[in-house]
Structures are given as structure tokens and as C-alpha cells.
Amino acid sequence: xxxxxxxxxxxxxxxxxxxxxxxxxxxxxxxxxxxxxxxxxxxxxxxxxxxxxxxxxxxxxxxxxxxxxxxxxxxxxxxxxxxxxxxxxxxxxxxxxxxxxxxxxxxxxxxxxxxxxxxxxxxxxxxxxxxxxxxxxxxxxxxxxxxxxxxxxxxxxxxxxxxxxxxxxxxxxxxxxxxxxxxxxxxxxxxxxxxxxxxxxxxxxxxxxxxxxx
Amino acid sequence: xxxxxxxxxxxxxxxxxxxxxxxxxxxxxxxxxxxxxxxxxxxxxxxxxxxxxxxxxxxxxxxxxxxxxxxxxxxxxxxxxxxxxxxxxxxxxxxxxxxxxxxxxxxxxxxxxxxxxxxxxxxxxxxxxxxxxxxxxxxxxxxxxxxxxxxxxxxxxxxxxxxxxxxxxxxxxxxxxxxxxxxxxxxxxxxxxxxxxxxxxxxxxxxxxxxxxx
DNA sequence: TAGATTGTTAATCGATTAACAATC
DNA sequence: TAGATTGTTAATCGATTAACAATC
Numbered sequence: 451x452x453x454x455x456x457x458x459x460x461x462x463x464x465x466x467x468x469x470x471x472x473x474x475x476x477x478x479x480x481x482x483x484x485x486x487x488x489x490x491x492x493x494x495x496x497x498x499x500x501x502x503x504x505x506x507x508x509x510x511x512x513x514x515x516x517x518x519x520x521x522x523x524x525x526x527x528x529x530x531x532x533x534x535x536x537x538x539x540x541x542x543x544x545x546x547x548x549x550x551x552x553x554x555x556x557x558x559x560x561x562x563x564x565x566x567x568x569x570x571x572x573x574x575x576x577x578x579x580x581x582x583x584x585x586x587x588x589x590x591x592x593x594x595x596x597x598x599x600x601x602x603x604x605x606x607x608x609x610x611x612x613x614x615x616x617x618x619x620x621x622x623x624x625x626x627x628x629x630x631x632x633x634x635x636x637x638x639x640x641x642x643x644x645x646x647x648x649x650x651x652x653x654x655x656x657x658x659x660x661x662x663x664x
Numbered sequence: 665x666x667x668x669x670x671x672x673x674x675x676x677x678x679x680x681x682x683x684x685x686x687x688x689x690x691x692x693x694x695x696x697x698x699x700x701x702x703x704x705x706x707x708x709x710x711x712x713x714x715x716x717x718x719x720x721x722x723x724x725x726x727x728x729x730x731x732x733x734x735x736x737x738x739x740x741x742x743x744x745x746x747x748x749x750x751x752x753x754x755x756x757x758x759x760x761x762x763x764x765x766x767x768x769x770x771x772x773x774x775x776x777x778x779x780x781x782x783x784x785x786x787x788x789x790x791x792x793x794x795x796x797x798x799x800x801x802x803x804x805x806x807x808x809x810x811x812x813x814x815x816x817x818x819x820x821x822x823x824x825x826x827x828x829x830x831x832x833x834x835x836x837x838x839x840x841x842x843x844x845x846x847x848x849x850x851x852x853x854x855x856x857x858x859x860x861x862x863x864x865x866x867x868x869x870x871x872x873x874x875x876x877x878x
Numbered sequence: 879t880a881g882a883t884t885g886t887t888a889a890t891c892g893a894t895t896a897a898c899a900a901t902c
Numbered sequence: 903t904a905g906a907t908t909g910t911t912a913a914t915c916g917a918t919t920a921a922c923a924a925t926c
Contacts, residue, residue: 462865470861485907497895497897501910504910510909513901513902513905513907514902514907530867530868535867552759558860623869631681651679651680656812674918708918727881727882
């Protein structure tokens with residue numbers, strides 16, 4: 451990694467996509483790609499690809515291109531996917547359960563250590579071998595187990611309060627699925643997902659398509 | 665709605681957020697807001713708010729501001745949320761089940777009519793009163809019931825094939841949760857969600873925060 | 879009417895694309 | 903070496919912000 455100026459968030463949002471495509475190429479046994487070939491595959495211009503990557507360093511080789519596996523690991527490292535993250539889920543409803551069951555995350559270095567609930571009927575059960583614990587005890591648990599990330603799967607009314615508690619307990623990032631914009635202190639990263647916003651965009655584009663056709 | 669030039673996707677992506685905040689204001693019984701007040705609430709500049717809204721028409725009143733409920737319904741109409749959408753889910757795994765259980769969508773005009781699966785152990789069960797049917801029969805079902813949207817909750821390997829079948833059967837939009845970029849014909853809208861991309865962005869920002877602190 | 883606030887045009891800023899020299 | 907392709911600077915394009923005239 452070179453300097454470390456301020457990388458624009460547009461660039462950051464493209465990185466996981468680069469990585470995804472590189473992962474596929476790697477699986478296919480392709481070990482070299484030029485920015486031009488990559489462009490026609492991923493749909494960004496070759497210029498943008500080179501520009502994006504050069505924010506972090508010169509990963510290519512003139513006259514040759516980029517090493518697929520090399521670039522894959524560079525981007526993984528940039529994103530911080532070369533380490534493990536310990537996570538807790540708050541809210542054992544459908545969404546919390548779905549995430550707990552999503553074992554992909556485990557492979558990728560994101561380990562769900564526990565799930566917290568207020569509903570006593572759910573406390574004590576296991577979901578995908580992960581224990582559902584009493585929300586009352588969350589602060590102590592996060593502190594003792596050095597949890598990195600809190601995943602918020604509560605109602606929107608509870609979300610900010612849960613976030614505050616998690617920040618207080620020492621998480622370094624929050625992944626929020628409640629339909630509100632959570633605020634965190636500066637040292638805690640936050641990603642607000644807003645799944646239904648994307649459904650609304652979809653509806654917009656369907657309407658557009660519809661009214662165009664008349 | 666005024667002209668209908670080409671609205672940039674940056675604007676479209678802000679609309680659901682405007683709507684969300686307006687919904688909250690409405691619940692609080694606030695019936696009037698100026699672009700300045702709205703700005704400090706939602707975090708966009710007042711100028712941007714006015715600029716965005718004027719892509720679609722003059723919804724405000726000079727010297728007064730915007731009617732909260734008026735703007736809420738205008739934006740809902742622009743997004744196409746003033747009608748009903750019939751949806752099917754493909755894939756009755758954790759994610760498919762979570763979405764089927766998410767009754768919020770029903771209230772908002774998005775009705776899940778059926779779930780389709782290939783796993784015979786799941787076919788025939790009900791999830792939140794919605795029948796899990798054999799994937800074999802999906803084309804006929806979509807045609808007969810005039811399904812608008814297909815929700816793809818399959819593995820990434822099956823996703824494009826499922827998408828093609830849904831497009832063939834006549835859906836007008838696809839909401840894809842599989843970690844690939846699905847392609848559709850021009851008349852079918854597509855929204856690729858890529859939940860784990862957002863987890864990767866989170867990891868990036870946590871790493872940044874970490875290395876800054878040293 | 880005077881004050882407030884929109885709608886809209888103009889200025890700025892940032893991000894994308896094009897071009898090309900460096901170099902493998 | 904010649905050809906290919908990167909890294910990087912310069913040009914363009916689009917999106918955001920500022921300013922202000924229109925008007926409720």
C-alpha cells in the first residue's frame with residue numbers, strides 16, 4: 451500500500467466487486483488479466499480499473515497485466531479480509547437467524563460468537579450451534595470476548611439504543627439491518643444496509659419501464 | 665411529475681431515504697418542513713434536497729416549505745409504491761425464509777405469493793402461510809398469477825439460470841440476493857443486493873480506523 | 879407588504895475517461 | 903528489440919453546492 455491519501459467511497463464500494471470477479475477467475479484457473487480484459491468482464495472502464503488500483507499501489511506489470519491471485523490477495527488485504535472478526539448478533543428474529551445460519555461468513559473470517567435476545571422464549575436455544583443469550587448480559591460478553599462487530603437485527607425503535615450499548619461495550623464496527631440510520635462515535639465504523647431501499651429502487655425502475663412502454 | 669429527462673441514479677438512490685425520514689416526521693405529527701430543516705435532519709444539503717425534488721416537479725411552496733404528507737405521497741408515487749406487486753421467492757433456504765417471514769413487505773404493497781424450491785424435503789411445507797412449491801412448476805405459476813417480481817435466494821451457481829426462467833415467464837423485475845451480478849433483458853429491472861459487499865466495506869473502514877490509531 | 883423559502887441558473891468540485899510516456 | 907500494457911497526468915464530464923430571482 452502506497453501513500454494513504456483519502457480514498458473516495460466510490461472506490462471503496464467497487465473493491466468488493468473487483469474481489470468477487472477475481473475470485474471467480476481464480477476458480478477458473480486464470481492467472482493473468484489485463485485491465486482491458488477485466489473491463490469487458492466487470493463492466494468498468496479499463497482506465498477506471500487502473501486508476502482505482504493505483505490508489506493503493508502498483509499491482510500490475512507493464513506489458514503483462516495483473517496477476518489474478520496476486521491482485522485478489524492485495525484487495526483482500528486492503529479490505530481487511532485477511533484477518534478474523536468476532537461478531538455478535540442482536541435480535542434472534544428471522545433476519546438474525548438467517549444471518550446466524552449463513553455459514554459463508556465463517557469461512558470468510560467473520561465468526562458469529564453469540565446471539566442476544568430479550569424474548570425469554572428464545573433465550574437458551576441454539577441456532578446453527580450458536581447460543582441465544584439474554585440481552586441483559588451483552589456488555590460483559592462483548593468486553594470479555596473482545597467482540598469486533600455488532601450486527602443489529604432488531605426493530606427500528608430499539609436499534610440506536612442497542613448500537614449505543616454495543617459501542618460502549620467496545621465493538622469497532624456495526625452492521626445495521628434495522629431500517630434507521632444508526633449513528634456511532636467516530637472510532638466505530640457503521641454500515642447501514644437498508645435492504646428495503648433497494649426494493650424501492652427496483653419498484654422505481656419497474657415503473658419507469660412501464661410508463662416508457664405506455 | 666414534470667418532464668421526464670434522465671434522472672441520475674444517485675438521485676434515485678436518495679429517494680427511499682427521503683421517504684423514510686418523511687414517514688418518521690409524519691408519525692411525529694409534523695406537517696411542514698423547509699429544505700433547511702430537512703437538511704439538518706437527513707444530512708444532505710438544503711440545495712441538494714431542492715435540486716433532487718425539482719427533478720420531478722415543484723412540490724414545495726415558496727415562503728412556506730414542503731408539506732410532509734404531500735411530499736411523502738409524491739415520493740411514494742415516483743418510486744411506484746402506490747401500487748401492489750406480486751412476488752415469488754426462489755429458494756426456501758434461510759434467506760428465502762427470512763424474506764417470506766418479513767411481513768413488512770406485505771403492508772408496503774409487496775405480496776409474496778409463493779416460494780419455489782428444488783429440495784423435495786421442503787416442497788409442500790408452509791412458511792408464514794406461504795406454500796413452498798416445486799421449482800418445476802414455476803413458469804406456469806408466474807404466467808397464470810401475473811407475478812411482477814422474482815426474488816432470487818438461490819446459490820450463486822443457480823442464480824442466472826433461475827433469472828432467465830423468471831424473465832421468460834414474464835416478471836418485470838428481479839431482486840437478487842445471490843452473490844453474482846445477474847443480467848436481464850432491457851425490459852426487466854434488476855436489483856443486485858450483495859449483502860456481503862457491505863460487510864467488506866465495513867471491514868475496510870474498521871481496518872482504516874485501526875491503522876490510523878496505529 | 880415584508881419575510882421566508884422555494885425553484886432554477888451559475889459556479890465549483892470531484893469523479894471518470896482519455897491520452898501517453900514509462901517500462902516490462 | 904518490438905509490442906503490450908501499466909501508471910499517471912491532463913481533459914472531460916457529471917454531480918453537488920452556492921447564489922439569487924421568483925413568488926407565496
